[in-house]
Amino acid sequence: MLNHLSREELEAGLDEIRASPGEAGPLELIVVRPEQGERRTPDSGELCLTEGLIGDNWRTRGSRHTEDGSAHPGMQLTLMNTHVAALLAQSPERRALAGDQLYVDLDISEEHLPAWTELRIGEAIVAVTDTPHTGCKKFVTRFGLEAMKFVNSERGRKLRLRGVNAKVVQPGRIAVGDIVRKVVR
Numbered sequence: 001m002l003n004h005l006s007r008e009e010l011e012a013g014l015d016e017i018r019a020s021p022g023e024a025g026p027l028e029l030i031v032v033r034p035e036q037g038e039r040r041t042p043d044s045g046e047l048c049l050t051e052g053l054i055g056d057n058w059r060t061r062g063s064r065h066t067e068d069g070s071a072h073p074g075m076q077l078t079l080m081n082t083h084v085a086a087l088l089a090q091s092p093e094r095r096a097l098a099g100d101q102l103y104v105d106l107d108i109s110e111e112h113l114p115a116w117t118e119l120r121i122g123e124a125i126v127a128v129t130d131t132p133h134t135g136c137k138k139f140v141t142r143f144g145l146e147a148m149k150f151v152n153s154e155r156g157r158k159l160r161l162r163g164v165n166a167k168v169v170q171p172g173r174i175a176v177g178d179i180v181r182k183v184v185r
Contacts, residue, residue, distance in 0.1 A: 002090050002091070002094070004143060004144025004145075004146060004147060005087070005088070005090070005143075005144065005146065005147060006146060007146045007149070007150065010087065010088075010146060010147060010150040011150075013083070013084075013087040016083050016087075017081060017083045017084055017087070017159065017161070018107075018159075019083075020081055020082075020083060020105055020106055020107045020108075021105065021106060021107065022106075022107045022112055023181060023182065024106070024179050024180065024181035024182075025104055025105035025106035025179070025180055026104070026105050026176075026177055026178070026179060026180065027102060027103070027104055027121055027122075027174060027175070027176055027177065027178045027179075027180050028082045028103050028104065028105055028176065029041060029082065029085075029095060029096070029102075029103035029176065030042055030043070030044070030045050030053070030101065030102060030103075030174065030175075030176060031096045031099075031100065031101050031102075031103070032045065032053060032055045032056045032101070033056050033057050033058075033099070033101070034055055034056070034057060035057060036057070036061070039096040039097070040055070041096055043175060043176050044173060044174065044175035044176070045173070045174050045175075046171070046172070046173055046174070047077070047121075047124040047126065047168045047171055047172060047173075047174055048168060048171050049168050049169075049171050052076040052077050052101075052167075052168060053077060053101050053102075056101060058071055058075070058076055058077075059071045065131070073167060074129035074130065074131035074165055074167060075129070075131055075133075075165045076165075076166065076167040076168060077101050077102060077126060077165070077166045077167065077168065078099070078100040078101055078102070078133055078163045078164065078165055078166070079100065079101075079102045079103075079104055079106075079108060079119075079126075079128075079163055079164050079166055080098055080100040080102070080103050080104070080108075080162070080163035080164075081103075081104065081105070081106065081107075081108055081160070081161070081163070082095075082103045082104060082105045083105070084151070084161050084162075084163075085098050085100070085103050088143045088147050089143075094142075097142045097143075098139070098142075098143075098163070099136075099138065099139070100163050102121070102174075104180045106180050108128075108159075108160045108163070108164050109158060109159045109160055110157075110158050110159075110160060111158070113128050113160075113164065113182075114128070115128055115129060115130035116128065116129070116130070117182060118169060118182070118183035118185070119166070119180055119181065119182060119183065120180070120181055120182075120183050121174045121178050121180050122172055122173050122174035122175055122178040123170075123171075123172025123173045123174070124168060124170055124171060124172035124173070124174055125168075125169050125170035125172075125183055126166040126167065126168055126169060127166060127167055127169045128164050128165070128166050129164075129165045129166055129167055131165045132157070132165070133160070133162050133163045133164055133165045134151075134152055134162055135147075135148045135151055135152060135162055139151075139162075
């Protein structure tokens with residue numbers, strides 16, 4: 001079992017995280033969560049307006065953030081910076097434990113991707129939503145309390161170290177290696 005990183009070890013990874021490209025970067029990992037605690041990492045997937053990532057449990061899992069417990073439309077997808085995931089996971093096979101669906105080598109900070117910024121990924125377009133993405137008890141169990149404090153600190157929230165929520169605005173196929181880039185309208 002891996003030891004959780006200390007605050008100092010987490011802080012030491014910030015330079016690499018900040019070096020992520022600003023305009024375009026690759027989709028490095030797709031994670032489908034068909035059931036609670038289950039992870040699949042396909043090479044490609046399909047984004048749908050109503051279901052999010054096809055095969056993922058977003059819709060059926062629901063949300064504690066809606067009055068009726070149904071799936072939150074602003075939390076259809078989550079994107080996480082690959083450098084943050086690699087730092088926290090400490091080994092490639094543990095990255096998917098963060099619980100996000102799309103892992104991108106891209107600056108996803110508030111400054112770079114304000115709410116409602118659209119991103120093209122393969123054939124699909126997703127929009128960053130204004131719903132904050134924060135860690136949960138499972139995140140603490142997997143990566144430690146210091147990791148939770150790190151990603152939810154003021155700086156961590158601005159850099160969106162925990163990731164960013166998004167929703168599908170144009171359905172389509174996506175694949176590992178697709179370049180993720182801002183849509184300019």
